[in-house]
Amino acid sequence: MGKFNIPQTALGLTSVAFLLAFFFGGKDLIYATKVLLVSGLVAAVACAVFWRQTNWKTWGMLGSLLVFSGLTVYFDNEAFIKWRPTVINAVLCIALLIMYYSKTMPFKYLFAKHLELDLPDSVWLRQNIIWTVYFFISGLINTALVVFEISNEGWVIYKTIIGPILATLFSVIMIANLYRESKRYRALAEKRENLGE
Template identity: 35%
Template sequence: MKQFIDFIPLLLFFIVFKTDPRVLDIGGHELSFGGIYSATAVLIISSLVVYGAIFISQRKLEKSQWLTLIACLVFGGLTLAFHSETFLKWKAPVVNWLFALAFIGSHFIGDRLLIKRIMGHALSLPEPIWIRLNIAWILFFLFCGAANLFVAFTFQSYWVDFKVFGSLGMTVVFLVAQGIYLSRHLHDTDSTTPKTED
């Protein structure tokens, strides 16, 4: 479920982006609605609301959620400040590559791989499987970043569609593939005993 929370602001961004541009009169103030810049403003506001609600309810945000929120504020803010969508096009590649870097770093820093820190409380797997799983996530994030960058600057009329539905589709396919892969190894391990954190 956590993987799909990030898509709530993206879906709102997509809806506003696809809305025919119009000027709304709100309390005597004229605001433009529809198109890339108002969609970017909605992305920023909805991200603050979604992650703010999570922070209030859980008293914390995960590092990945902080990274996503900060990237949204930085790249979205630059897009609005300079009136250039180029900044927003770099958000998805940069965030995906930073995630990949975090998974890579866990091979050399710390006592456990990042994927094991995330899923180790729910699964008991042999160490070689954890290593393969961590590498799979590295490759996934590298591919997602490259795919977003390629589409954003090559097929500019489709980049918003790909940013929302392409990213969602790639995530679903990868998670299903991961589930299938893990199902082949779970019968060899006892996953009924909860694991404690080190």
């Protein structure tokens, strides 16, 4: 499949379907969630049948989508789908903290080889903490939107447009910072080699 990530694209399309269903379906969150549930099921089946290499993260996202949208539709209660981002962010925070204390470096696995970054483990471990803070703040924002009962329209716009834009910007900033750090460490290594000669 090359570098085109079909499972991730399928997952992204469920959000697009949800957004379109909400704004073109009378801004009915329950209806939009039904569309999300159906598109999530289609994405899960497609990934299972055609792209069996789908990783645990994609399956986790699809699973949470199906559970929370299913509960929303079954109980006819918007609260379930609205609390989903908070729960996901909380799970990611806990997972990254556990990985930090167990010296597991998921960002090194994700980026080091693909982006040709040569960094010490301390920098990769620090990424766990930085992203933990990011996910904590994201979860806090969603919690505030739900607790203070912002309109469904406002929540959907944040969830499907503003949130992803912020996540993309943060990712770009963090990758740029990793490149800068890698360049600095390479320069230091070259300086040491030159001094050693």
